[in-house]
Amino acid sequence: MISHLLKSKFLHDYLRDPSVLVGSFILLVFILAALFGPWIAPQNPYDLKAISLEDFLKPPSWMAEGEAKFPLGTDDQGRDILSTILYGCRTSLIVAFGVVLVSGSFGITMGMLAAYYGGRLDALLMRLADTFFSFSTTLIAFLLLGVFKQKGVLVVIIAISIADWVRYARTMRGSVLEIKETAFITAARASGAGDMRILLRHLLPNALPPIFVVVAVDLAVVIMIEATLSFLGVGVPLTEPSLGMMISIGKDYIYAGMWWMIVFPGITLILLVVGINLFADWLREELNPKIQ
Protein backbone atom coordinates (compact mmCIF):
# COMPACT_ATOMS: atom_id res chain seq x y z
CA MET A 1 0.00 0.00 0.00
CA ILE A 2 2.69 2.46 1.06
CA SER A 3 4.89 1.57 -1.86
CA HIS A 4 1.91 2.11 -4.11
CA LEU A 5 1.41 5.60 -2.74
CA LEU A 6 5.08 6.38 -3.10
CA LYS A 7 5.05 5.22 -6.66
CA SER A 8 2.17 7.44 -7.58
CA LYS A 9 3.82 10.46 -5.92
CA PHE A 10 7.00 9.64 -7.80
CA LEU A 11 5.13 9.38 -11.06
CA HIS A 12 3.25 12.58 -10.32
CA ASP A 13 6.44 14.58 -9.69
CA TYR A 14 8.20 12.91 -12.57
CA LEU A 15 5.60 13.85 -15.16
CA ARG A 16 5.59 17.47 -14.02
CA ASP A 17 9.32 18.13 -14.19
CA PRO A 18 10.38 19.13 -17.70
CA SER A 19 14.12 18.73 -17.11
CA VAL A 20 13.88 15.11 -15.95
CA LEU A 21 11.60 14.33 -18.89
CA VAL A 22 14.18 15.75 -21.29
CA GLY A 23 16.93 13.81 -19.48
CA SER A 24 15.01 10.53 -19.63
CA PHE A 25 14.19 11.07 -23.28
CA ILE A 26 17.87 11.60 -24.16
CA LEU A 27 18.81 8.56 -22.13
CA LEU A 28 16.13 6.42 -23.78
CA VAL A 29 17.31 7.44 -27.27
CA PHE A 30 20.90 6.52 -26.37
CA ILE A 31 19.99 3.18 -24.85
CA LEU A 32 17.94 2.30 -27.94
CA ALA A 33 20.77 3.51 -30.21
CA ALA A 34 23.24 1.39 -28.26
CA LEU A 35 21.00 -1.69 -28.30
CA PHE A 36 20.13 -1.50 -31.99
CA GLY A 37 23.30 0.28 -33.15
CA PRO A 38 24.63 -2.59 -35.28
CA TRP A 39 21.34 -2.74 -37.18
CA ILE A 40 20.79 0.96 -37.77
CA ALA A 41 24.38 1.98 -38.43
CA PRO A 42 25.06 2.48 -42.14
CA GLN A 43 28.44 0.70 -41.85
CA ASN A 44 30.32 -1.52 -39.45
CA PRO A 45 33.36 0.70 -38.83
CA TYR A 46 35.36 -2.14 -37.31
CA ASP A 47 34.85 -4.57 -40.15
CA LEU A 48 37.92 -4.08 -42.33
CA LYS A 49 36.00 -5.28 -45.38
CA ALA A 50 33.34 -2.59 -44.96
CA ILE A 51 35.65 0.40 -44.83
CA SER A 52 37.81 1.80 -47.56
CA LEU A 53 40.85 3.99 -47.02
CA GLU A 54 39.87 5.94 -50.12
CA ASP A 55 36.98 7.48 -48.18
CA PHE A 56 39.26 9.06 -45.57
CA LEU A 57 38.64 12.51 -44.05
CA LYS A 58 35.40 13.23 -45.90
CA PRO A 59 33.38 16.17 -44.47
CA PRO A 60 29.69 15.81 -43.51
CA SER A 61 27.32 15.21 -46.42
CA TRP A 62 25.92 18.77 -46.57
CA MET A 63 29.32 20.26 -47.25
CA ALA A 64 30.88 20.67 -50.67
CA GLU A 65 32.98 17.51 -50.71
CA GLY A 66 30.68 15.41 -48.59
CA GLU A 67 28.99 12.23 -49.75
CA ALA A 68 25.46 11.12 -48.96
CA LYS A 69 26.89 7.78 -47.85
CA PHE A 70 28.56 9.46 -44.85
CA PRO A 71 26.06 11.85 -43.24
CA LEU A 72 28.53 13.10 -40.60
CA GLY A 73 31.74 12.59 -42.58
CA THR A 74 34.56 10.09 -42.11
CA ASP A 75 37.75 9.84 -40.07
CA ASP A 76 41.35 9.26 -41.14
CA GLN A 77 40.72 5.55 -41.79
CA GLY A 78 37.61 6.14 -43.87
CA ARG A 79 35.24 5.09 -41.09
CA ASP A 80 31.77 6.63 -41.14
CA ILE A 81 31.54 8.98 -38.12
CA LEU A 82 27.84 8.32 -37.48
CA SER A 83 28.37 4.55 -37.39
CA THR A 84 31.43 4.86 -35.18
CA ILE A 85 29.46 7.05 -32.76
CA LEU A 86 26.69 4.45 -32.57
CA TYR A 87 29.24 1.72 -31.82
CA GLY A 88 31.07 4.02 -29.39
CA CYS A 89 27.90 4.72 -27.37
CA ARG A 90 27.52 1.00 -27.01
CA THR A 91 30.99 0.75 -25.45
CA SER A 92 30.30 3.74 -23.18
CA LEU A 93 27.06 2.24 -21.88
CA ILE A 94 28.46 -1.28 -21.54
CA VAL A 95 31.36 0.03 -19.45
CA ALA A 96 29.07 2.30 -17.39
CA PHE A 97 26.53 -0.41 -16.55
CA GLY A 98 29.30 -2.98 -16.10
CA VAL A 99 31.09 -0.83 -13.53
CA VAL A 100 27.86 0.02 -11.69
CA LEU A 101 27.00 -3.68 -11.54
CA VAL A 102 30.44 -4.88 -10.38
CA SER A 103 31.40 -2.08 -8.02
CA GLY A 104 27.81 -1.50 -6.91
CA SER A 105 27.20 -5.06 -5.77
CA PHE A 106 30.61 -5.37 -4.13
CA GLY A 107 30.43 -1.93 -2.53
CA ILE A 108 26.91 -2.41 -1.20
CA THR A 109 27.86 -5.74 0.36
CA MET A 110 31.01 -4.35 1.96
CA GLY A 111 29.28 -1.20 3.21
CA MET A 112 26.45 -3.19 4.74
CA LEU A 113 28.77 -5.66 6.49
CA ALA A 114 31.02 -2.87 7.78
CA ALA A 115 28.12 -0.92 9.24
CA TYR A 116 26.42 -3.99 10.71
CA TYR A 117 29.42 -5.66 12.31
CA GLY A 118 31.59 -2.57 12.89
CA GLY A 119 35.00 -3.15 14.45
CA ARG A 120 38.08 -3.87 12.37
CA LEU A 121 36.27 -4.47 9.10
CA ASP A 122 34.66 -1.06 9.45
CA ALA A 123 37.93 0.68 10.29
CA LEU A 124 39.74 -0.99 7.40
CA LEU A 125 36.97 -0.07 4.97
CA MET A 126 36.93 3.56 6.00
CA ARG A 127 40.71 3.94 5.74
CA LEU A 128 40.61 2.29 2.32
CA ALA A 129 37.79 4.61 1.27
CA ASP A 130 39.75 7.69 2.41
CA THR A 131 42.79 6.58 0.42
CA PHE A 132 40.86 5.77 -2.74
CA PHE A 133 38.87 8.98 -2.57
CA SER A 134 41.88 11.22 -2.18
CA PHE A 135 43.63 9.62 -5.15
CA SER A 136 40.50 9.85 -7.29
CA THR A 137 39.01 7.03 -9.35
CA THR A 138 40.42 8.38 -12.59
CA LEU A 139 44.02 8.48 -11.36
CA ILE A 140 43.86 4.96 -9.89
CA ALA A 141 42.26 3.46 -12.99
CA PHE A 142 44.73 5.32 -15.22
CA LEU A 143 47.76 4.08 -13.26
CA LEU A 144 46.46 0.49 -13.09
CA LEU A 145 45.83 0.37 -16.82
CA GLY A 146 49.08 2.17 -17.59
CA VAL A 147 51.29 -0.02 -15.45
CA PHE A 148 49.73 -3.38 -16.34
CA LYS A 149 49.40 -2.54 -20.04
CA GLN A 150 46.22 -4.49 -20.55
CA LYS A 151 43.46 -3.23 -22.80
CA GLY A 152 39.87 -4.07 -23.56
CA VAL A 153 36.35 -3.39 -22.37
CA LEU A 154 36.44 -5.95 -19.56
CA VAL A 155 39.83 -4.75 -18.30
CA VAL A 156 38.57 -1.15 -18.24
CA ILE A 157 35.49 -2.23 -16.26
CA ILE A 158 37.68 -4.02 -13.71
CA ALA A 159 40.21 -1.16 -13.42
CA ILE A 160 37.50 1.44 -12.81
CA SER A 161 35.64 -0.84 -10.39
CA ILE A 162 38.73 -1.40 -8.25
CA ALA A 163 38.69 2.29 -7.35
CA ASP A 164 34.98 2.95 -7.68
CA TRP A 165 33.35 0.48 -5.27
CA VAL A 166 34.21 2.57 -2.18
CA ARG A 167 31.70 5.17 -3.38
CA TYR A 168 28.92 2.62 -2.86
CA ALA A 169 30.41 1.17 0.30
CA ARG A 170 30.56 4.57 1.97
CA THR A 171 27.02 5.57 1.08
CA MET A 172 25.65 2.17 2.08
CA ARG A 173 27.52 2.25 5.37
CA GLY A 174 26.07 5.63 6.28
CA SER A 175 22.62 4.58 5.29
CA VAL A 176 22.73 1.30 7.27
CA LEU A 177 24.19 3.01 10.36
CA GLU A 178 21.23 5.35 10.33
CA ILE A 179 18.55 2.66 10.35
CA LYS A 180 20.43 0.00 12.29
CA GLU A 181 19.27 1.33 15.65
CA THR A 182 15.67 1.99 14.69
CA ALA A 183 12.79 0.19 16.40
CA PHE A 184 11.86 -2.10 13.55
CA ILE A 185 15.31 -3.67 13.43
CA THR A 186 15.20 -4.25 17.19
CA ALA A 187 11.75 -5.75 16.71
CA ALA A 188 13.01 -8.02 13.98
CA ARG A 189 15.83 -9.20 16.23
CA ALA A 190 13.42 -9.69 19.13
CA SER A 191 11.21 -11.84 16.93
CA GLY A 192 14.17 -14.17 16.45
CA ALA A 193 15.43 -13.16 13.02
CA GLY A 194 19.07 -14.15 12.32
CA ASP A 195 21.80 -11.82 11.08
CA MET A 196 21.35 -13.00 7.51
CA ARG A 197 17.63 -12.33 7.57
CA ILE A 198 18.02 -8.89 9.14
CA LEU A 199 20.70 -7.91 6.64
CA LEU A 200 18.91 -9.09 3.54
CA ARG A 201 15.24 -8.62 4.32
CA HIS A 202 15.25 -5.59 6.60
CA LEU A 203 18.39 -3.52 6.20
CA LEU A 204 19.08 -3.93 2.50
CA PRO A 205 15.74 -2.74 1.09
CA ASN A 206 15.44 0.14 3.54
CA ALA A 207 18.99 1.38 3.11
CA LEU A 208 18.87 1.40 -0.70
CA PRO A 209 17.25 4.75 -1.68
CA PRO A 210 20.43 6.86 -1.25
CA ILE A 211 22.23 4.27 -3.41
CA PHE A 212 19.93 5.04 -6.35
CA VAL A 213 21.31 8.57 -6.49
CA VAL A 214 24.88 7.23 -6.36
CA VAL A 215 24.10 4.85 -9.24
CA ALA A 216 22.71 7.66 -11.37
CA VAL A 217 25.65 9.97 -10.71
CA ASP A 218 28.12 7.12 -11.13
CA LEU A 219 26.81 6.21 -14.59
CA ALA A 220 27.71 9.70 -15.79
CA VAL A 221 31.06 9.71 -13.98
CA VAL A 222 32.08 6.32 -15.38
CA ILE A 223 31.19 7.31 -18.94
CA MET A 224 33.48 10.31 -18.57
CA ILE A 225 36.27 8.22 -17.02
CA GLU A 226 36.12 5.64 -19.80
CA ALA A 227 36.24 8.38 -22.43
CA THR A 228 39.19 9.99 -20.65
CA LEU A 229 41.12 6.71 -20.39
CA SER A 230 40.54 5.90 -24.04
CA PHE A 231 41.48 9.46 -24.99
CA LEU A 232 44.81 8.97 -23.20
CA GLY A 233 45.32 5.67 -25.00
CA VAL A 234 45.16 3.36 -21.99
CA GLY A 235 41.48 2.38 -22.30
CA VAL A 236 39.90 0.23 -24.97
CA PRO A 237 42.25 -0.88 -27.78
CA LEU A 238 42.33 0.75 -31.21
CA THR A 239 40.28 -2.09 -32.63
CA GLU A 240 37.26 -1.23 -30.51
CA PRO A 241 35.01 1.80 -30.80
CA SER A 242 35.08 4.52 -28.15
CA LEU A 243 33.97 8.14 -28.12
CA GLY A 244 37.13 9.15 -26.24
CA MET A 245 39.35 7.56 -28.84
CA MET A 246 37.44 9.21 -31.71
CA ILE A 247 38.14 12.61 -30.13
CA SER A 248 41.77 11.67 -29.58
CA ILE A 249 42.13 10.83 -33.29
CA GLY A 250 40.27 14.01 -34.26
CA LYS A 251 42.56 16.10 -32.07
CA ASP A 252 45.41 15.57 -34.55
CA TYR A 253 43.35 17.12 -37.31
CA ILE A 254 41.96 20.25 -35.66
CA TYR A 255 44.53 22.54 -37.21
CA ALA A 256 43.48 21.23 -40.59
CA GLY A 257 39.95 22.46 -39.84
CA MET A 258 38.43 18.98 -39.75
CA TRP A 259 36.07 19.81 -36.91
CA TRP A 260 33.55 17.03 -37.57
CA MET A 261 35.85 14.38 -36.16
CA ILE A 262 35.65 16.09 -32.74
CA VAL A 263 32.39 17.98 -32.67
CA PHE A 264 30.04 15.04 -33.39
CA PRO A 265 31.46 12.51 -30.91
CA GLY A 266 31.89 15.42 -28.47
CA ILE A 267 28.24 16.44 -28.67
CA THR A 268 27.22 12.81 -28.28
CA LEU A 269 29.31 12.41 -25.16
CA ILE A 270 27.99 15.65 -23.64
CA LEU A 271 24.35 14.80 -24.40
CA LEU A 272 24.74 11.36 -22.89
CA VAL A 273 26.23 12.71 -19.67
CA VAL A 274 23.81 15.69 -19.46
CA GLY A 275 20.87 13.32 -19.87
CA ILE A 276 22.04 11.16 -16.99
CA ASN A 277 22.89 14.17 -14.81
CA LEU A 278 19.44 15.74 -15.32
CA PHE A 279 17.93 12.47 -14.16
CA ALA A 280 20.33 12.23 -11.21
CA ASP A 281 19.59 15.82 -10.12
CA TRP A 282 15.89 15.12 -10.09
CA LEU A 283 16.32 11.87 -8.19
CA ARG A 284 18.48 13.58 -5.56
CA GLU A 285 15.93 16.29 -4.86
CA GLU A 286 13.08 13.80 -4.95
CA LEU A 287 14.69 11.48 -2.39
CA ASN A 288 15.89 14.28 -0.09
CA PRO A 289 13.27 14.77 2.61
CA LYS A 290 14.77 18.13 3.59
CA ILE A 291 13.86 19.90 0.35
CA GLN A 292 10.23 19.35 -0.50
Added chain:
Amino acid sequence: MLAGVYGTEQDRVEIRKAYALDKPFYIQYALFIARAARGDFGNSYVNRISALKLIMERAPATVELVTTSAVVALILGIGLGVMVSLKPRSAVSRLIMAASLGGISIPTFLIGVLLIMVFSVYLHILPPFGRGETVTMGFWRTGLLTWSGITHLILPALTLMGYQLAVLLRLTRAGMREVLTEEYIKTAWAKGLSARRVIFKHALKNVLIPVITISGLMLGELLAFSVVTETIFQWPGMGNLLLKSIYDSDQPIIVTYIMLASVVILSINIIVDILYAFLNPRIRYD
Protein backbone atom coordinates in the same frame (compact mmCIF):
# COMPACT_ATOMS: atom_id res chain seq x y z
CA MET B 1 63.87 -2.52 -24.10
CA LEU B 2 66.82 -0.66 -22.62
CA ALA B 3 69.10 -2.26 -25.16
CA GLY B 4 67.16 -0.52 -27.89
CA VAL B 5 65.35 -2.06 -30.81
CA TYR B 6 68.62 -3.29 -32.39
CA GLY B 7 70.23 -4.68 -29.19
CA THR B 8 71.66 -8.16 -29.31
CA GLU B 9 70.60 -10.97 -26.99
CA GLN B 10 73.84 -10.51 -25.06
CA ASP B 11 73.13 -6.77 -24.51
CA ARG B 12 69.75 -7.71 -23.12
CA VAL B 13 71.18 -10.20 -20.66
CA GLU B 14 73.81 -7.75 -19.46
CA ILE B 15 71.30 -4.96 -18.97
CA ARG B 16 68.94 -7.23 -17.07
CA LYS B 17 71.81 -8.04 -14.75
CA ALA B 18 72.87 -4.41 -14.36
CA TYR B 19 69.34 -3.35 -13.35
CA ALA B 20 68.75 -6.54 -11.31
CA LEU B 21 65.79 -7.34 -13.56
CA ASP B 22 66.82 -11.00 -13.62
CA LYS B 23 66.18 -11.38 -9.89
CA PRO B 24 62.79 -12.46 -8.52
CA PHE B 25 60.36 -9.61 -7.82
CA TYR B 26 60.74 -9.71 -4.01
CA ILE B 27 64.48 -9.16 -4.25
CA GLN B 28 63.90 -6.33 -6.71
CA TYR B 29 61.38 -4.89 -4.30
CA ALA B 30 63.77 -5.10 -1.35
CA LEU B 31 66.50 -3.43 -3.40
CA PHE B 32 64.07 -0.71 -4.39
CA ILE B 33 62.97 -0.05 -0.79
CA ALA B 34 66.56 0.07 0.38
CA ARG B 35 67.46 2.64 -2.25
CA ALA B 36 64.23 4.63 -1.90
CA ALA B 37 64.83 5.00 1.83
CA ARG B 38 68.03 6.82 0.94
CA GLY B 39 66.15 9.08 -1.45
CA ASP B 40 67.34 7.28 -4.56
CA PHE B 41 64.44 6.27 -6.78
CA GLY B 42 66.64 4.91 -9.55
CA ASN B 43 67.40 6.22 -13.01
CA SER B 44 64.96 6.62 -15.84
CA TYR B 45 65.24 3.64 -18.23
CA VAL B 46 64.89 5.98 -21.18
CA ASN B 47 67.03 8.98 -20.26
CA ARG B 48 69.47 7.23 -17.89
CA ILE B 49 69.33 10.10 -15.38
CA SER B 50 67.81 10.22 -11.89
CA ALA B 51 64.03 9.81 -12.03
CA LEU B 52 63.52 12.12 -9.08
CA LYS B 53 65.56 14.86 -10.71
CA LEU B 54 63.68 14.44 -13.97
CA ILE B 55 60.35 14.78 -12.21
CA MET B 56 61.42 17.72 -10.03
CA GLU B 57 62.49 19.57 -13.16
CA ARG B 58 58.96 19.21 -14.46
CA ALA B 59 57.25 19.94 -11.14
CA PRO B 60 57.08 23.77 -11.27
CA ALA B 61 55.00 23.72 -14.46
CA THR B 62 52.48 21.32 -12.92
CA VAL B 63 52.39 23.10 -9.56
CA GLU B 64 51.66 26.43 -11.23
CA LEU B 65 48.93 24.94 -13.39
CA VAL B 66 47.26 22.98 -10.58
CA THR B 67 47.45 25.78 -7.98
CA THR B 68 46.07 28.41 -10.34
CA SER B 69 43.17 26.13 -11.24
CA ALA B 70 42.47 25.17 -7.62
CA VAL B 71 42.54 28.74 -6.29
CA VAL B 72 40.36 30.18 -9.04
CA ALA B 73 37.94 27.23 -8.83
CA LEU B 74 37.59 27.65 -5.06
CA ILE B 75 37.01 31.41 -5.11
CA LEU B 76 34.68 31.42 -8.11
CA GLY B 77 32.90 28.22 -7.08
CA ILE B 78 32.02 29.39 -3.58
CA GLY B 79 31.33 32.97 -4.66
CA LEU B 80 29.02 32.08 -7.51
CA GLY B 81 27.39 29.33 -5.42
CA VAL B 82 26.41 31.86 -2.75
CA MET B 83 25.19 34.30 -5.38
CA VAL B 84 23.02 31.72 -7.10
CA SER B 85 21.53 30.49 -3.82
CA LEU B 86 20.45 34.03 -2.85
CA LYS B 87 18.58 34.73 -6.07
CA PRO B 88 17.63 31.29 -7.39
CA ARG B 89 15.02 32.58 -9.83
CA SER B 90 16.97 35.35 -11.54
CA ALA B 91 18.05 34.99 -15.16
CA VAL B 92 21.75 35.20 -14.27
CA SER B 93 21.41 32.40 -11.73
CA ARG B 94 19.65 30.19 -14.21
CA LEU B 95 22.36 30.84 -16.74
CA ILE B 96 25.07 30.01 -14.20
CA MET B 97 23.29 26.80 -13.19
CA ALA B 98 22.93 25.73 -16.81
CA ALA B 99 26.63 26.42 -17.35
CA SER B 100 27.50 24.40 -14.26
CA LEU B 101 25.49 21.46 -15.57
CA GLY B 102 27.67 21.76 -18.66
CA GLY B 103 30.73 21.89 -16.44
CA ILE B 104 30.00 18.58 -14.75
CA SER B 105 28.87 16.97 -18.00
CA ILE B 106 31.78 17.79 -20.29
CA PRO B 107 34.87 15.65 -19.65
CA THR B 108 38.07 17.62 -19.09
CA PHE B 109 39.75 16.47 -22.29
CA LEU B 110 36.79 17.60 -24.35
CA ILE B 111 36.80 21.04 -22.71
CA GLY B 112 40.48 21.32 -23.63
CA VAL B 113 40.07 20.25 -27.24
CA LEU B 114 37.05 22.52 -27.71
CA LEU B 115 38.84 25.50 -26.15
CA ILE B 116 41.78 25.01 -28.51
CA MET B 117 39.39 24.78 -31.42
CA VAL B 118 37.57 28.01 -30.54
CA PHE B 119 40.33 30.23 -29.17
CA SER B 120 43.37 29.04 -31.09
CA VAL B 121 42.22 27.56 -34.37
CA TYR B 122 39.29 29.86 -35.20
CA LEU B 123 39.78 33.06 -33.18
CA HIS B 124 43.60 33.02 -32.98
CA ILE B 125 43.63 34.85 -29.63
CA LEU B 126 45.31 32.37 -27.30
CA PRO B 127 48.24 30.03 -27.87
CA PRO B 128 47.28 26.34 -28.04
CA PHE B 129 50.41 24.70 -26.63
CA GLY B 130 53.58 25.07 -24.59
CA ARG B 131 54.31 27.27 -21.64
CA GLY B 132 55.57 30.43 -23.32
CA GLU B 133 58.55 32.36 -21.99
CA THR B 134 59.69 31.40 -18.52
CA VAL B 135 61.86 33.11 -15.92
CA THR B 136 64.28 31.05 -13.84
CA MET B 137 64.42 31.87 -10.15
CA GLY B 138 66.89 29.55 -8.45
CA PHE B 139 65.62 26.05 -9.15
CA TRP B 140 62.14 27.25 -10.04
CA ARG B 141 61.21 28.05 -13.63
CA THR B 142 58.10 30.16 -13.52
CA GLY B 143 55.81 31.21 -16.33
CA LEU B 144 53.77 33.54 -14.15
CA LEU B 145 56.05 36.54 -14.57
CA THR B 146 55.91 37.02 -18.33
CA TRP B 147 52.95 38.07 -20.41
CA SER B 148 53.48 35.17 -22.79
CA GLY B 149 53.62 32.76 -19.84
CA ILE B 150 50.28 34.00 -18.54
CA THR B 151 48.51 33.84 -21.90
CA HIS B 152 49.80 30.29 -22.28
CA LEU B 153 48.38 29.41 -18.87
CA ILE B 154 44.82 30.61 -19.51
CA LEU B 155 43.50 27.77 -21.66
CA PRO B 156 45.07 24.86 -19.71
CA ALA B 157 43.96 26.36 -16.40
CA LEU B 158 40.39 26.85 -17.66
CA THR B 159 40.38 23.26 -18.89
CA LEU B 160 41.62 21.86 -15.62
CA MET B 161 39.35 23.90 -13.37
CA GLY B 162 36.11 23.51 -15.35
CA TYR B 163 34.83 20.38 -13.65
CA GLN B 164 35.97 21.33 -10.13
CA LEU B 165 34.47 24.80 -10.44
CA ALA B 166 31.10 23.35 -11.40
CA VAL B 167 31.20 20.79 -8.57
CA LEU B 168 32.09 23.40 -5.93
CA LEU B 169 29.43 25.78 -7.20
CA ARG B 170 26.70 23.16 -7.09
CA LEU B 171 27.76 21.94 -3.68
CA THR B 172 27.81 25.46 -2.20
CA ARG B 173 24.42 26.23 -3.72
CA ALA B 174 22.84 23.03 -2.42
CA GLY B 175 24.29 23.62 1.05
CA MET B 176 23.17 27.25 1.15
CA ARG B 177 19.67 26.30 0.03
CA GLU B 178 19.36 23.86 2.91
CA VAL B 179 20.91 26.14 5.53
CA LEU B 180 18.96 29.27 4.54
CA THR B 181 15.67 27.59 5.51
CA GLU B 182 16.94 26.72 9.02
CA GLU B 183 15.46 28.36 12.11
CA TYR B 184 18.68 29.94 13.30
CA ILE B 185 19.02 31.86 10.04
CA LYS B 186 15.51 33.20 10.49
CA THR B 187 16.50 34.22 14.01
CA ALA B 188 19.57 35.98 12.67
CA TRP B 189 17.46 37.95 10.19
CA ALA B 190 14.90 38.73 12.90
CA LYS B 191 17.67 40.08 15.15
CA GLY B 192 18.21 42.69 12.46
CA LEU B 193 21.73 41.60 11.51
CA SER B 194 23.07 42.92 8.23
CA ALA B 195 22.63 40.73 5.19
CA ARG B 196 26.38 40.33 4.90
CA ARG B 197 26.67 39.04 8.45
CA VAL B 198 23.81 36.56 8.09
CA ILE B 199 25.00 35.20 4.78
CA PHE B 200 28.72 34.94 5.41
CA LYS B 201 29.00 34.48 9.16
CA HIS B 202 25.91 32.40 9.90
CA ALA B 203 25.04 30.56 6.71
CA LEU B 204 28.23 30.15 4.69
CA LYS B 205 30.37 29.06 7.61
CA ASN B 206 28.15 26.01 8.09
CA VAL B 207 28.11 25.24 4.39
CA LEU B 208 31.90 25.35 4.11
CA ILE B 209 32.54 22.02 5.89
CA PRO B 210 31.39 19.74 3.03
CA VAL B 211 32.92 22.20 0.58
CA ILE B 212 36.31 21.91 2.30
CA THR B 213 36.01 18.11 2.29
CA ILE B 214 35.49 18.14 -1.45
CA SER B 215 38.32 20.57 -2.06
CA GLY B 216 40.64 18.23 -0.16
CA LEU B 217 39.61 15.45 -2.53
CA MET B 218 39.99 17.84 -5.43
CA LEU B 219 43.76 17.53 -5.46
CA GLY B 220 43.80 13.89 -6.53
CA GLU B 221 41.38 14.73 -9.32
CA LEU B 222 43.42 17.75 -10.36
CA LEU B 223 46.58 15.62 -10.52
CA ALA B 224 44.75 12.97 -12.56
CA PHE B 225 43.38 15.53 -14.96
CA SER B 226 46.66 17.41 -15.14
CA VAL B 227 47.85 14.38 -17.12
CA VAL B 228 45.02 14.97 -19.58
CA THR B 229 45.39 18.73 -19.72
CA GLU B 230 49.17 18.67 -20.05
CA THR B 231 48.94 16.15 -22.86
CA ILE B 232 46.46 18.23 -24.82
CA PHE B 233 48.36 21.49 -24.38
CA GLN B 234 51.84 19.93 -24.50
CA TRP B 235 52.45 21.57 -21.13
CA PRO B 236 55.94 20.54 -19.96
CA GLY B 237 54.83 19.23 -16.56
CA MET B 238 54.89 16.00 -14.56
CA GLY B 239 51.62 14.70 -16.01
CA ASN B 240 52.96 14.88 -19.52
CA LEU B 241 56.12 13.05 -18.39
CA LEU B 242 54.03 10.39 -16.63
CA LEU B 243 52.00 9.58 -19.73
CA LYS B 244 55.12 9.39 -21.87
CA SER B 245 56.77 7.11 -19.29
CA ILE B 246 53.70 4.87 -19.29
CA TYR B 247 53.93 4.52 -23.06
CA ASP B 248 57.66 3.74 -22.73
CA SER B 249 57.25 1.43 -19.67
CA ASP B 250 59.71 3.66 -17.82
CA GLN B 251 58.98 2.12 -14.39
CA PRO B 252 61.29 4.28 -12.19
CA ILE B 253 59.55 7.45 -13.32
CA ILE B 254 56.07 5.97 -12.77
CA VAL B 255 56.98 4.75 -9.28
CA THR B 256 58.58 8.06 -8.32
CA TYR B 257 55.54 9.95 -9.58
CA ILE B 258 53.21 7.78 -7.50
CA MET B 259 55.36 8.27 -4.38
CA LEU B 260 55.49 12.04 -4.86
CA ALA B 261 51.76 12.26 -5.56
CA SER B 262 51.05 10.27 -2.37
CA VAL B 263 53.18 12.58 -0.26
CA VAL B 264 51.50 15.69 -1.66
CA ILE B 265 47.99 14.27 -1.35
CA LEU B 266 48.62 13.11 2.22
CA SER B 267 49.96 16.52 3.24
CA ILE B 268 46.96 18.29 1.75
CA ASN B 269 44.60 15.92 3.57
CA ILE B 270 46.30 16.72 6.86
CA ILE B 271 45.95 20.45 6.18
CA VAL B 272 42.27 19.95 5.37
CA ASP B 273 41.77 18.09 8.66
CA ILE B 274 43.32 21.01 10.54
CA LEU B 275 41.09 23.45 8.65
CA TYR B 276 38.07 21.50 9.88
CA ALA B 277 38.94 22.31 13.44
CA PHE B 278 38.97 26.02 12.62
CA LEU B 279 35.59 25.86 10.93
CA ASN B 280 33.85 23.54 13.33
CA PRO B 281 34.79 23.91 17.00
CA ARG B 282 32.83 20.74 17.85
CA ILE B 283 35.53 18.52 16.36
CA ARG B 284 38.55 20.15 17.98
CA TYR B 285 40.69 17.77 19.96
CA ASP B 286 41.36 19.34 23.33
